[in-house]
Amino acid sequence: MKIRAVNLTKTYFKGSPHEVSALRNASIDIAERDFCLMTGPSGSGKTTLLCLLGLLTKPTQGKVYIDDEEVSSYSDAWQTKIRKNKIGFIFQQYNLLPQFTAWENVALPNLCRETTAAERKQQALQIMTDLGLKERVDFKVASLSGGEQQRVAVARALITDPEIIFADEPTAAVDEETATAIIGIFKDLKQKGKTIIVSTHDKSLIKEGTMHLTINHGEIQAPIRS
């Protein structure tokens, strides 16, 4: 799936004394099967751009297109459907739910679908085995290491086999071994033709991308294609 952003601007707390201009007039074109990597210093607007493209927040100005459909002005319900059926997210801080076990977290996206627990567990088990988490299936996520938690988060993002994957600094909070494993997962996804958008500081990940964006002070510099 291709994603296009036109003049995206995001201002938090608009009109208040704490107003933050996180992104200004950002325009990008991400083609289908692109592996787009975004870099830039902390607070430059990478996460905001990911959230805007992933329909997690509405732009103050500008538009987002997915497959030429202008989706940024869709209602909350329609945006939810797009997230549910087409998008997978991986967060830097994992954002797992501590009350659930590892497999339950992985299976969460299927909870709002017509599935039984047995079906969900079967699916989760399969993907967790692929990610080397077979032994951790029934563990509470709090008892897992940071690397394991991130792999659970990756499994959760991939369980619905989404066409677009967003990842916000997926290797920033994990050890080198896990980072390598996660980079391997992205390579596989790239091979499978998924559209991937990742914000990162990880140099070994940057070289895998097909497109490199640099963001600075809320502004996108000209993208570099490899």
Next chain:
Amino acid sequence: MTSPPLSSKKHLNFFNYALKSITTYKVRTTAIVCSLLVAVMILGAMTFLADGLNREASVSAAFAPDITVQGMDAGRVSAVDSASLSMISQIPQVEKVVPRTWGYVEYSSKIYTVMGIASTNMPIPSDIGLVMSSGDFLSINQPQNAIIGKSIAETLDINIYDTLVLEADSGLANYSFSVTGIFETNVNLYTSDLILVNIKDAQTFFNSSSMGYTDICVYVEDSIQIPTVAQEISNRNPMLRVLTREAIIESTQSTYGVRSGYLSIIWYVLLFSVILVAWNQATTAGAEMRKEVGILKTLGFSTTDILEIRFLETLILGFVAATAGIFLAITYDVYLGAPFIKDFLLGWSAIYPGFALPINISVSNVLILYAVAMFPLFIGSLIPAWRSAVTEPDIAIRGN
């Protein structure tokens, strides 16, 4: 085991998720369940007792004759003379006129009602369900006999053919009655405090032979004519106090109604407290719950899905708390005797002989309790839940 139908799988998933949430947010769960449980317990205890008393009062009033006539002296209730008995008998439509003499007597630090009736012509309405559990009803030919309510018999440990010795007003140190029968009624009031004797014995006991009767019961042939007959009695002797059965019922119900009305105010305060507690918990647990909502929305849960989960959580919490509250209310009323509330609703409980409280636990009462328990909880929980469910996932996760 068969799988649930296709359309119910998602809802079953949400139900299980709601159960998990309840056990996850323990402080919130405990605060809501405890506050709601206490509120439902108090309301339930009040409702069961107040309804029981109202029912008791209504049935008791049915025991009243069509018209009760009392004498008035200087604006106060006094005895009614036998001349009035003759006067009332002559009014058209009057079927029967029955004089009664009754009063109160203290026995073992409790107050009992001694009622003298003309045993031959005193009608006992079927509503009362008076049955002799042992012995015989009063006979006019046998003086100094009494029949007593089963509760009195149990309280005072008196059996049939025993002698009941009461301190009389007639100047005699003691007045003995032979207990010839023990009765039961479906009205606790009568079985608990009523001692029925022949009217002549009562007049002697209360030393009131020369004063006439305590009141006169008038029975009318056609109930439609009751107001007309009552008016006619008043017209013929304006010094008499004439009470129709309707007036007695209204008076009794308004007495209990007003008392339970005061307690309703307490209930409103409790309801408001439940709303506050639920609201407070929904907002203080808010940061964590909002983040959870943000994550769920990111994963494809719709606002409706999230509201359904929160609705189920509230429903489960409310049901558990209300059920526990209702059971505690029943325990409080039935097994503990409803301390404090009983005193407030009855007023005279301090001097009245102990009797089984007239508790009325009806299906409609229980359903109303569930409904009123859920209402504040839904307001206190679902509005904050809706607010977080419509928040953009990015904002919810970041907690801005």
